[in-house]
Amino acid sequence: MPQTRPAAPVTNPFHIAQAQLDEAARLLDLEPALTALLREPRRELVVHFPVRMDDGATRVLTGFRVQFNTARGPAKGGLRFHPDETIDTVRALAAWMTWKTAVVDVPLGGGKGGVIVDPRKLSRRELERVSRGYIDAVACILGPDEDVPAPDVYTDPQVMAWMVDEFEKLRGSHAPSMITGKPAALGGSAGRGDATARGGVIVAREAGKRFGVKLAGGRVAIQGFGNAGAHMATLARELLGMKVIAVSDTHGTVHDPKGLDVEALLEHKRDSGSVKGFPGAKSIDPEELFALEAELLCPSALENAITPEIAATIRAPLVAELANGPTLPEADRILFEKGVRVLPDILANAGGVTVSYFEWVQNRSGDVWEEDDVHARLDRKLSAAFATVADKAEQRKLPLRTAAYLVAVGRVAEAERLRGRV
Numbered sequence: 053m054p055q056t057r058p059a060a061p062v063t064n065p066f067h068i069a070q071a072q073l074d075e076a077a078r079l080l081d082l083e084p085a086l087t088a089l090l091r092e093p094r095r096e097l098v099v100h101f102p103v104r105m106d107d108g109a110t111r112v113l114t115g116f117r118v119q120f121n122t123a124r125g126p127a128k129g130g131l132r133f134h135p136d137e138t139i140d141t142v143r144a145l146a147a148w149m150t151w152k153t154a155v156v157d158v159p160l161g162g163g164k165g166g167v168i169v170d171p172r173k174l175s176r177r178e179l180e181r182v183s184r185g186y187i188d189a190v191a192c193i194l195g196p197d198e199d200v201p202a203p204d205v206y207t208d209p210q211v212m213a214w215m216v217d218e219f220e221k222l223r224g225s226h227a228p229s230m231i232t233g234k235p236a237a238l239g240g241s242a243g244r245g246d247a248t249a250r251g252g253v254i255v256a257r258e259a260g261k262r263f264g265v266k267l268a269g270g271r272v273a274i275q276g277f278g279n280a281g282a283h284m285a286t287l288a289r290e291l292l293g294m295k296v297i298a299v300s301d302t303h304g305t306v307h308d309p310k311g312l313d314v315e316a317l318l319e320h321k322r323d324s325g326s327v328k329g330f331p332g333a334k335s336i337d338p339e340e341l342f343a344l345e346a347e348l349l350c351p352s353a354l355e356n357a358i359t360p361e362i363a364a365t366i367r368a369p370l371v372a373e374l375a376n377g378p379t380l381p382e383a384d385r386i387l388f389e390k391g392v393r394v395l396p397d398i399l400a401n402a403g404g405v406t407v408s409y410f411e412w413v414q415n416r417s418g419d420v421w422e423e424d425d426v427h428a429r430l431d432r433k434l435s436a437a438f439a440t441v442a443d444k445a446e447q448r449k450l451p452l453r454t455a456a457y458l459v460a461v462g463r464v465a466e467a468e469r470l471r472g473r474v
Contacts, residue, residue, distance in 0.1 A: 065144035065355050065377050072381075073147070076457035079448075086465055086474040093143055095119045099189035103181045113182065117165040117190045119199055120146035123467035126197055127163030128153055128405060128412075130204025130233075131211075133182070135170040141355070142166050148376055149405065151460035152398040156437045158409040163199050165190070171206045183207075183214040191222050196229040196416065202408045203233040205278075205354075213238055229415035232408035241411035243426035244404075248374060249283035250427070251403015251434050253291050255395050256348055256372045258438040260292075263393055265369050268293040271311075271346040273368070275338070276353030277301040277327055280374040280401065284350050285314045294348065298341045302353075304328025307336045307344065342366050351378035358383045366392060373397040388451045396453035398460060399434075399441055406433050 070091050077087040096118040102110050116139055119127040129149040132142075142164045150162025167186055171179055193199055203212055212234045219230050228239035236242065243250070260267040272294045274281045281299065288294040295311035303326035306312065312333060320330050328335070342349065342358070343365035351357045355377035358366070363383035371387065372395040373379065379387070379394060387394055410426055413419075421429075445455035468474055 063356050063380065064140055066140040066147070068377060068381060069144040069147040072453070072457055073461065075454060076461040079450075079454070079458060080462055080465065082461075082465055083474060086468060089468060089474060090121065090461065090464065093118045093120045093146060094122060095193065096139070096143070097190055097193055098139065099186075101185045101189040103178065103185050105178055106175050113167055113169055113185070115165065115167040115186050115189060116142045117193060117199070118142045118146040118163060119193065120162040120164075121150040121464060122161035123464055123471060123473070124154060125158075125160040126195075127199040128160040128202070128408065129163040129165070130202045130404075131186070131207050131215075132164075132166040132205040133169050133171045133207055133211075134166060134205050135168065137166040137168045144355075145376055148398055150464060151457060152402045152405055153409070154460035154463040155398050155441065155456050156402045156406050156433055157463070158406060158433075160200070160405075160409060160412075163201075164204075165201055166204075179211070180214050183211045184218040187215045187218040188222070191219055194219065194230055196227060196412070200229070200408075200412055201231050202404070209233055209235045209240060212240075229412050232411040232415075234411070239411070239415050241407055241414055241426060242421065242423035243430070244407050244411060245279075246283040246287060247407035247430065248280045248401050248404035249287050250291075251406060251430060252280070252284055252350065252372045252374045252395075252400050253287045254403070254431055254434045255400045255438050256288075256370060257292060258435055259370055259372075259393060259395055259442075260347075262438075262442055263369070265347055265393075267347055269295075270348065271295050271297045271309075271344075272348040272350060273298040273341050273344050273346045274350045274352055275300050275341055275357060275378075276351065276375060277321065278352070280404075281350065281352035282318060282321075284352060284374060285312075285317070288348070288350075289314055297346060298336070298344055299327050300338050300341050300353075301327050305336050305338045305341050306330045306333035307341070308333045339365070344368075348372060351375050353378070356380055358387075360386055363387050363390075366390075369393060370395065372400045374401045376401065384451065384453060394451065394453060396456050399437060399452070399456050402437070403430055403434060406430055 146164035234240035352374035
């Protein structure tokens with residue numbers, strides 16, 4: 053009798069996003085037509101645009117902008133410059149943004165964009181031309197009331213500054229609220245730089261209190277040491293009193309059970325371009341980071357990092373997903389069965405979009421909020437969102453991710469019904 057091989061795990065991010073929606077729709081008993089509506093992007097644009105390089109050659113780049121759902125407000129979501137960008141990744145991220153804005157209950161929808169390019173191989177002038185060229189190509193569907201981009205992987209406030217400038221040239225008027233994550237001098241919000249990590253700290257703090265995990269004096273391991281991961285290292289120590297025992301980036305992974313000197317590590321990365329070779333720390337394999345004894349594990353890089361094999365080795369009681377889609381569905385099931393609480397991406401990393409929403413509000417009203425005010429508003433928003441999700445999980449005996457989807461999808465579904473679209 054022939055042996056049957058176990059099915060390979062689903063790794064296409066959009067298929068994963070759709071499966072997560074399907075499970076929520078089943079538990080919410082949504083109408084088939086409404087489920088079908090929520091499974092697919094409302095609009096997607098693929099563009100090909102020319103960019104003049106410094107050597108005089110012209111490259112034609114491919115870009116995407118997906119508006120997944122706008123029932124609750126304008127599409128909202130970041131822009132990624134990445135050599136491996138795909139339309140399915142952008143679709144998935146746009147879907148997750150839809151549920152993210154809904155779970156924290158801000159009046160926005162979900163969108164995402166990207167360009168297939170490696171910005172690390174571009175000069176500053178080339179990066180500016182790519183940024184302006186992308187906006188030239190997609191400006192027809194952007195705007196404060198239509199779709200509001202923000203920074204994401206390999207984009208930053210300077211890229212946002214070039215983009216808002218290009219958009220305003222095309223429109224012939226100021227429009228600061230068409231994009232968020234801008235420099236402060238162009239209307240950016242105080243508190244935006246570390247907002248994703250700060251939100252993760254708030255959610256982890258609330259989870260620690262709720263589930264009896266003592267974080268003060270505890271250990272945190274951080275996979276990914278970009279913007280979110282680096283800020284998480286600083287804030288976990290400052291706000292939670294935790295020791296950072298391991299971090300990784302694309303070049304290496306370092307570990308010190310006594311705790312890493314975060315300031316020195318940040319300086320080392322600035323000087324060398326990587327955490328690799330940090331003095332006094334042991335170099336370990338990337339997979340070993342996940343298996344370390346710690347109170348908190350933070351996957352903070354790209355999607356699909358936690359496979360079933362990795363999940364089987366995780367010992368931390370709390371996993372805070374600062375990355376989007378870092379845990380494969382089968383790995384999710386393994387962690388739930390082990391009693392590991394996964395603080396899902398649509399909640400744990402929602403601090404960024406929440407402060408982006410604050411920036412949008414300030415730009416539209418002409419107001420400017422102090423950083424302490426932004427931090428306090430973020431704390432209230434995410435603490436309330438966590439409590440709602442945790443209550444739902446407890447009532448229905450569900451993983452936190454499933455509970456978060458029930459909250460988020462339920463809100464979007466209600467908006468669609470009220471609009472009479474189904």
